[in-house]
Amino acid sequence: VPQVINTANYVYFQAFGHLSSLRGSTTDLARYHNIVIEELLNLHRGQGLDLYWRDTLSCPTEQEYIDMVNNKTGGLFRLAVRLMMAVATKNVGMFVFHNLSSFPSNALRTSHRDYTPVVNLIGVYFQIRDDLCNLQSDKYSAHKGYAEDLTEGKFSFPVIHGIKANPNDRQLLNILQKRPSSPTLKDHAVAYLDKQTHSFEYCRSVLGELEQQVRGEIRRLGGNAALEKIVDLLSKYD
Numbered sequence: 048v049p050q051v052i053n054t055a056n057y058v059y060f061q062a063f064g065h066l067s068s069l070r071g072s073t074t075d076l077a078r079y080h081n082i083v084i085e086e087l088l089n090l091h092r093g094q095g096l097d098l099y100w101r102d103t104l105s106c107p108t109e110q111e112y113i114d115m116v117n118n119k120t121g122g123l124f125r126l127a128v129r130l131m132m133a134v135a136t137k138n139v140g141m142f143v144f145h146n147l148s149s150f151p152s153n154a155l156r157t158s159h160r161d162y163t164p165v166v167n168l169i170g171v172y173f174q175i176r177d178d179l180c181n182l183q184s185d186k187y188s189a190h191k192g193y194a195e196d197l198t199e200g201k202f203s204f205p206v207i208h209g210i211k212a213n214p215n216d217r218q219l220l221n222i223l224q225k226r227p228s229s230p231t232l233k234d235h236a237v238a239y240l241d242k243q244t245h246s247f248e249y250c251r252s253v254l255g256e257l258e259q260q261v262r263g264e265i266r267r268l269g270g271n272a273a274l275e276k277i278v279d280l281l282s283k284y285d
Contacts (some may be wrong), residue, residue: 059087069134070275079133086126093119101200104224106210112202113171117278122124128166165264169278172257176284182237184284194233200226204253205246206236212244251284258282 066079096115100107107115180187180207181196186192196203200223202210210219224235240246261278265271 053186057164067128071134075133079130081107081231082133086122089125089214090122092111093117093122097201100202101210101223104200104220106202106207106220109204109207109210112207115169116174117167120174121167124166124170125163128162144267160268163269165261165268168257168264169260172254172261173281175250175257176281177205178205178285179247179254182240183247192243193230194237197222197233197236198228200224205240205250207238208243208246209240212246254282254284 063080063083066083067076069076069079071079093115096111097119098104175239177276178196181191181203182194192198196206202223206219206223218239219236222232225232227233256280258281262275265274265278
């Protein structure tokens with residue numbers, strides 16, 4: 048574990064080193080660094096919440112979970128897209144900073160294009176889909192293991208729905224607390240989510256709504272065949 052943490056930190060600084068190779072003025076380079084710092088902070092806030100809920104056995108609300116995902120998963124997507132927006136010479140996007148006073152007003156580009164909303168939607172869509180596949184997809188299990196989120200004690204989207212759907216029943220909480228590695232308890236939790244609380248069905252309905260929002264946002268931005276094909280692939284989660 049210490050070696051992994053050290054290697055990850057090393058890669059962070061490698062990424063910062065590559066920022067200086069991007070084109071732009073001194074002000075532009077400062078903007079690039081600000082984007083990376085903002086999104087890395089968001090990522091760690093999201094990861095911190097995820098770990099806190101797991102370690103304290105505290106079940107978040109769906110909205111709290113989505114907010115966390117916007118930081119943890121969405122942050123990675125936004126980091127790449129915001130940097131591309133920053134160096135773009137065509138279809139220049141709008142930059143959004145938490146602290147606009149850090150930069151002079153003439154350093155901000157204005158435009159009719161802002162790609163962050165579609166990226167945020169894709170981040171939430173991707174994570175909820177991943178949560179669902181982790182618990183009910185045979186293909187996912189073959190590649191990453193069966194219901195590993197339960198072994199990690201993770202409050203994934205279907206698990207949150209299952210707990211909130213029947214708050215007086217602590218079965219799922221007890222299983223998460225045990226962090227099972229054998230199939231027996233995992234099978235019980237999966238069956239409970241499927242047959243008792245219908246959480247998988249609920250996840251599919253949420254994913255359907257998110258998919259339509261993603262496709263609508265892509266159309267609003269002028270369409271993108273490659274991105275639409277990715278959404279087509281993501282829409283197959285059984």
